[in-house]
Amino acid sequence: MASRVQVHGIDVLDGYIARTREFMNDWLKFNQLLGAYTTPGVNKLQLETYFLQLKSKLARDHRVLSDRLGPDCKFTVDVINIVSSATSLENIYAQSEVAVRKLQSEWHRSFITVNETLGNLEDKHKRAEAGERVNVGGIWIQSKVKKPLPWRTILKYAGTAAALVVIVFSIYVMRNFLGFWAPKAGEGIAVSAAMTDEERVRVMINTMKAATEAGDIDTMMTAFSDNFAFEQGGKTEVRALLKAYELQGGFKGSILDTSQAKIEFDGDKVKFAPVQFIGPNDQTALTVIAERNGERWLITGMGGL
The missing domain is CATH 3.10.450.50 (Nuclear Transport Factor 2; Chain: A,)
Known part of the structure; x- marks a missing residue:
């Protein structure tokens, strides 16, 4: 007698989508740091520190997503190659201008595949929520809730929120919340040697x-x-x-x-x-x-x- 196929709840797919969206946002931050490094007056040491932390996180999350999603992970080899070869921002910009442009082109191609992976997962989420049994990373997933939830609306707003987070991070959070490119400690305080x-x-x-x-x-x-x-x-x-x-x-x-x-x-x-x-x-x-x-x-x- 054939064994019964185990079907997982849709919360498993929710987790995959959240982690893939986080990876996509981090991949955007990676590119933003590349661009920020050449900004006049930038604190390059601070950027290098954040860059290395982000690289480590991307490498870990890439391995986890590749293992869990299997064939549903559409990331090209460019993603891990870029993370592995980009040892530091200084080394990247020590290369020729042609090499830097090549790296940027590879990043854009790889971003498309990350976005494709997220879109594929969201499509399967929609189908699973409608009652269809879908396979993600070798496991079967189906909604266990009888009454359908408005996932289309939820995902629409979640996707919009994620996009806004990325935009805010690039032009706002780094500058205003994290203090990138802000005046250094003591710069605004005018003192003289004669003062007590x-x-x-x-x-x-x-x-x-x-x-x-x-x-x-x-x-x-x-x-x-x-x-x-x-x-x-x-x-x-x-x-x-x-x-x-x-x-x-x-x-x-x-x-x-x-x-x-x-x-x-x-x-x-x-x-x-x-x-x-x-x-x-x-x-x-x-x-x-x-x-x-x-x-x-x-x-x-x-x-x-």
Whole structure:
């Protein structure tokens, strides 16, 4: 007697689609980093670090998708070849212009196959949701829900959201949330050799105050040391937090009241408190901790965030 074929629920295919869409978004980010490397004034070391992290993730996800999807994975060999051969952004651009253009052409061809893989999976998802039994990566999948769900609408909005995430990442998130190409720590703080330490601390605080009340996150972040840390992370996380707050209108009409704050030195560290942030809908008392950084004092910690 023949054994019964095992049929998996559609949630398995949901997982495949989500992972393939994530891979496609990462593949777009890979190309965006290639283009960003030649931007004047870019922090190339920071880009190289992110590039290597992204390469490792792409290699892992490529292996997983290839194994799980089998013949349904339409990726060309160009994908893994590009990931393997692109050892660093510096090495890529050390090649001839012809070689760089060839790499870009290979990336475009490979992106088409990644998109084809996603489209094929979404088509099978639609058919499975309608009750058809479909084979993906050697396993059978069929919806176990009697009443059909509006997957066409769901996938339509999911696809739109994914596309928006990619666009936002390329022209917005890297710059505004992650701080790529933003002014460096200390750049917005003007000090002179004749100033006392207390005067330099006040310059830093006044720069922070003016930038906060103007909603100027770039200048605001120049007061933060690269070693800044708080409960939710570091400098990148606090920038993302501030950007999200700005998008909610939090800096409109805001005031950073430092009138009652006192400066307390402890060697190369200083405490400045209390600092009152007064927003349109909230008020927070902050304690600012800063450390000497060359000629400047930069914020390394902050309580109240």
